[in-house]
Amino acid sequence: GADLLLPSVLYGRHPHPGDVAVLDRAVREFPPKPDAPAATAWSHWHMISTLQRFAPPPPGATGTTGPGTAAGTSTGTGTGMTGTYAEPDAAWLENAPWQSFTHQLSVLAPLAVPAAPSAVQRAAADRTVDLARGFVRAVRRRDWLQAAGAGRWLAAIGGEPATLGLERGLDFVELMGGHDPRVTLHVRAARLMAEARAR
Template sequence: MCGAAGIDEDDRTGIAAVRVIGADLLLPSVLHGRHPHPGDVALLHRAVREFPPRPDASDAAMWSHWGMMSALHRSAPAAVAAGRPPLAVSPAEEPDAAWLEGAPWQSFTHQLSVLAPLAVPAASSAVHRAAAHRVVDLARGFVRAVRRRDWLQAAGTGRWLAALDGRPDSLGLDRGLDFVELMGGTDPRVALHVRAARLMAEGRPR
C-alpha cells in the first residue's frame, strides 16, 4: 500500500525517510481535521517498528519516537470511524522530560525547535507542559533565532508559540513568521513549520 506521499510500504529507503519526517507525516490531516490517509498511517507504523530508538539514543530521539507512537494512537478512532481496523498501537510511556526544566532558555529553545513535530493541537505531553510554563523563554529564543538567521530554529520555535497560550503581545509572531518564511522558506522544513504555525495561530488567542 502506498501513502499519500507515494512511498510504498515495502520501500525501506522510503520508510527510513518517513522515520526522519516522524509524526509530521500525519500533520496535514491533524491541522485540517481530516482522517489520515490509511497508507500514511501504515507507513508511520512501519517506521516505528523498523527504526526504534537505540539504547544510547538522545532525549530528543526518544521523544521523537514517542511522538510517532502518540500520533498513531490518536489515529485509531479515525480508522474505526472510517470502517477500517485500527493498527495495534498502545499509548507509549512518556520519556523523561526533567532535562528540560532547568535548561537555560537558549538551550531550551533549541531543544523545543528540534521537537517541533510535537507541537500539534489537542496533544498533551511533558514537553508541552514544560513549553507552556516557559512561553516567555520561547519568545526570547524566537527573537534570538531570527537575529542569528537560524531560520529552522525560528520556524520550529514559532510553531510552538502558535500552539501555546500566553505568548507576549509585543512579540509580533505573525510578522515574525512572515519574515522567517521570506528568508528561509526555500528550506522545506522551515516552510512546514511556518505553515503549521499559521494554521494553529488562527484558532488561538493572541
C-alpha cells in the same frame, strides 16, 4: 516523523491509509536505542501517540512498553500498535538555559500540535517568555529552522508577549528561510494553529 500526518491533525480529517502504514512501519522498524538522545525518544513517543490518535488500540490492549521499544504487535486497527509507549523523561527541559531550551524545543517542533498534551508541551507552556526570547535570537542569528520551530510552539501554546509580533516574525522567517521545506512546514502549521486559537 509524526508530521507525516500533520494535515490530518490540523484539519481534523482521516489520514490516507498509506500514510498511516508508512508511519507505522517507521515506528516498528526504527525504535530508538536505549541510549538514544532524549529528542529521539520523544519523537518516537509522538509518532506512536499520533498513530493511536487516529486508530486507538482495541479494548483490553492497555499494556505499556518500556523505553526504546515500539508498542506491541498487530491489532487489526491498521497501526500495528497494542499499547502505549511511556512518556520519556522531560525533567532536563525544566532548568535548561533559555538558549538550549529553545534549541531543544525546535528539534521537537512536531510535538507542537493541538490536543496533544505531554511533558514537553507543559514545559513549553511554562516558559513562553524564554521561547519568545529564543525565537528572536534565532531570527537574529538567521537560524530560520530554529526560529520556525520556536514560532510553531508559540502558536500552539499561546501566551507569547504581545510585543513579540509573532505573526510578522513568522512572515519574515518564511520569506528568508522558505527555501527549506521544514521551515515552510513549521511556519504554515503555526499560522493554522494561531488562526484556530483566534476563532
